[in-house]
Amino acid sequence: MRIRDFLGLTTSAIIAHRLRSLLTALGIAVGIAAVILLTSIGEGIHRFVLQEFTQFGTTLVAINPGRATTAGTSMGVFGTERPLSIGDAEALSRLPFAKAVVPFVQGNAEVKADNRRRRTAVYGSGPQMPQAFSMSVRLGRFLPADDPVAPRAFAVLGSKLRAELFAEANPLGKRITIGGSRYRVIGVMEPKGTVLGFDLDDSVYIPAARALNLFNRGSLFEIDVLYRETAAVDTVVAGIERVLKARHGKHDFTVTTQQQMLDVLGSILDILTFAVAAIGGISLLVGAIGIVTIMSIAVNERIHEIGLLRALGASRGQILGLFLGEALVLAAIGGVGGLVMGIGIAWLLHLLLPALPVHTPMLYVLLAESLALCIGLLAGVAPARRAAMLDPIEALRTA
């Protein structure tokens, strides 16, 4: 039998029961639409989070105190390992591949200006921070390259803090008090927005050495090294480890590359997307039951036709193929319909809720379509087998 005739016979049976076929296909379509929609949202969130993470560039390496035994950030911040010092940061900045080295301490403190006060995040940092994190200064300048151990008491305000403390007035040169110590404002940052929930604009930047004193800490939270794009990441990690091991006498710190962070984050988000797709899969299962039902009914209704085709010379295999083909076509129609529905709704969502990141990856579309076909095949097997195994004499005799 020719493929074209095979398809012709199959589709004629489906068209003969338009409404019924449409409703059956709709069952699959809803399932496929659910899978595509949910994975689109999952993938959208995935991309959104990764984008948040990579906006600082991918040539960043973070060094934390303490030795991590598994991938991820160490718990050394709270431990007893030898601290990461300002001196460590200085030593790292002498490495040939280091473009910018940023010591980092964070805490909360009360900031006072004239008669206004506000509790805000205080970041102890270094002069190269804007370069490392692609931030820019709107007014004045960032922290100068002072003696890193005894820097002058300068402060740079986040845009929101500036508005809160000074409103429209020019804050440059003004004196403020941070946690009881006096500072002079030398700059205001461009608004940066929130990154993973941290409002970078509601903050004040002061030299790391002063922040260590302010929070009475012995160790930096982290040192970030921005390296030249031409350097291989392995060389960078090895260089950092060599310097710090020499200074500490042992390997009591953790070096995390941006890639490692992305890998861990990516795998977590992949699981999320997959879980969401599995939920959509449940509705596909319901659609599959619809196909089994309608194909079983079709076999009963067309029992004469089956007997006749056998008498005219159709083999069991051809009968099996015809009914399997019908189930497949139903599933494929549902699959395409679901694709249109899913992408359409995802697009509408994007229009109505621009904040919700939605992205439909081609891979999921292909997977969803093959899934629909597999379901059609599986759902069609039992009814088609029953049709093929019918005794033609019985089939022709049945009233």
Next chain:
Amino acid sequence: MKPVIELRQVHRDFQVGDQVVHALDDVNLKIATGDYLSIMGPSGSGKSTLLNLIGLLDRASSGQYILDGRDVTSLSDGEQAVIRNRSIGFVFQAFHLVPRLTAAENVELPLMLAGMPLHERRSRVAKSLEALHLADRAQHKPDQLSGGQRQRVAIARATIMEPAVLLADEPTGNLDHRSGMDVVEILETLNARGITLIVVTHDAELGRRARRRLHMLDGRIHVEQGATV
């Protein structure tokens, strides 16, 4: 003349509950090419079983079936299907047209199953429908045709592969007398052109028209009348 069909000591047993029913009990039969044979007998006499067996829709429990010089007793399902397609035409009491296909498409079915190319099929179907005065009904669905027209479409379908044997099971059973006579005349014309025609019927009048008449009783050929070609 060399027989087109030869049955040797054919038995067909059915298990019904804990009882074995001998639907065919030692049937020996030779049918020559071009024969016109009627099989009559009461219900349960085995005439339908004999027809199904000759049509390769059923298998003998024992014995031998030779069709066109070939032993077809123990062919596989697929091989049987091929022979049904090429060598045997069926005409049923209930017509058994596929309701969603047009008359032409119904006639085309055996050619489709045989895998014949489209252009060849179209001309053959047209010729066949023309011969049976159905040319203007080609694009009609079965429910738009009269009983006699439906049976003529079924005959066109049964003969489109130019089979050696045409098996008709009560071909006039669902028709009024005039349409029935039309159909019988068509079948007899086909026989006159050389096809071997086997008709199973309750209808004594129809049965008498055959040159060779078998009467079956309890799975055996009880009486045989008339002559072979």
